[in-house]
Amino acid sequence: MPDALDAPWMHRDDLAALVATLGNGNARYVGGAVRDTLLGLPVKDIDMATVLRPDAVIERLNAAAIRTVPTGIEHGTVTAVLPGGPVEITTLRHDVSTDGRRATVAFADDWREDAARRDFTINALYADPTSGEIFDWFGGLADLAARRVLFIGDARQRIREDHLRILRYFRFQARFGSTPADDEAEGACAELAPTLKGLSRERVGMETMNLLGLADPAPTVQRMHELGVLAVILPEADPVALTALVATERAQDIVPDAVRRLAALLPAQPALAEQVAARFRLSAAQKKRLALAAARDGQPGDPRALAYRMGREGALDRLLIGGADVSALDGWDIPQLPLKGGQIVARGVGAGPDVARILRRVEDRWIAEGFPPADRIDALLDAALAETAG
Incomplete structure (x- = not known):
């Protein structure tokens, strides 16, 4: 592990302005930004710790025309809204009381005391924003090098x-x-x-x-x-099913998806899937997707037919959970049936349920034939009308 932190993101002009506004020695980068930089990983979120109290942070940033949002002001966190992305700035703290669900904290001035209340050694690494000097009180650097949590x-x-x-x-x-x-x-x-x-x-x-x-x-x-x-x-989870899904995803170079993985863990019971979605407070769209994946029954069948009937995302879930090849969907746009009810009425069928039945019959054959072009529809319609007349 390097002795000092250095990465392109640390040289952003807006971050330099923020550091200067907070004052030399008053703030340090902390947590994920430090850890991921040391591992050579992309940095998504930047957090800073500071000896300044939240009101002082807000006062200094306002004076420098840097917009602030009091995202967690009761716990000392202020978000600085910068052109390059937001930065959370949190005053050093120590725990007064905890009950496992929430903590009562008091502001502190001791960097080590702030580090001691964090969860893992690899998350308790601080770095000076100017020199890059790393501060490590609990062996986080060695644990990071050894991949110890x-x-x-x-x-x-x-x-x-x-x-x-x-x-x-x-x-x-x-x-x-x-x-x-x-x-x-x-x-x-x-x-x-x-x-x-x-x-x-x-x-x-x-x-x-x-x-x-x-x-x-x-x-x-x-x-x-x-x-x-x-x-x-x-x-309700079955870890074996998740192992199989991950192997299938890797073999086909599929991007990981948490909802699909959750669906794989659950048995094929739509009602149960909806209960789990409600338990986890998932969105309505995620709940619908879990239930759709849980309605699987045996082999998923033809990939394109499945995608046409239930959408690409739902089809991918069913296919991958079933261990099937999804390459047939690569670059394939789901087509629209080139037939409308009015065209059937124009052929002498009275408006009503007969039109819907004929439309479904043509659609089923069109799908079974692999979505042939529009000029095939007339023949399929002729056959469906002949069967209806018979």
Whole structure:
């Protein structure tokens, strides 16, 4: 691991202006931006810690015409809205009290004390925005180099402070960790897994979906199953099905999708899928998609026919969960049936249910023939009309 942090994003003009506004030595980069830069990964979010109180942060930024949003002002967080993207700035803190769901904090002046309240050693790395000097009080650099995900201090105490750290542990283990995992961390997660029941369903759902959206969460989900953690948050899950889906996705170079992975974990029961979607507080669109995937029955069939009848996304879910080849959908635009009800009426069929039946009959044959061009429709319609007349 390098001794100092340096990356193109650190040289943005808007960040330099922000650092100058906060004052030399008053702020440091912290958490994911530092960790991911050290690993050579893209940085999505930039967080800063500061010795300044929130009102002082807002006052300084307003004076510099930098727009602020009090996103978590009760916990000391102010978001600076910059041209290159938002930056969350949080005053140094220490915990006054915690109950596993929420914490009461007090502002602090000690950088190490702020680091000590964080979850994992690899997330407690700070960097000076000017010199790039890295501050590491708990061995995070060594753990990052060894791909170890370790709680800071006593794992059980960290989890008792915030029960969601159990799921965060497995997400970080899936993303950064090596095997075998840390015995103390896994033991603490297994022992305290029942505390997850006290968290909001939305928080559990969000953390679970974040895990499922990673490149390969299958081994971690299997380990959660073995430790009894998965049974607390998703007792219906079958980790074996997720392993098979991830293998199919990789073989066909398919981008990971958390909703599809969740659908694979669940049995083919639409009502149950809707219950899980409600439990995880998923959106209406995600709930519909889960139920559609859960309506699978046996082999998914012809990919293009499936995509025509239920949409590309729904077809991909069914096909991939079923272990099928989806290459037939590459570059293929779902066509529209080149026949309208008015054309059938013009052939002498009275408006009403007969028109709908003939339209469906033509459509079924058109699909079965592989969506032939429009000039084939007349022959298909002739055949359908002849059968109806007969």
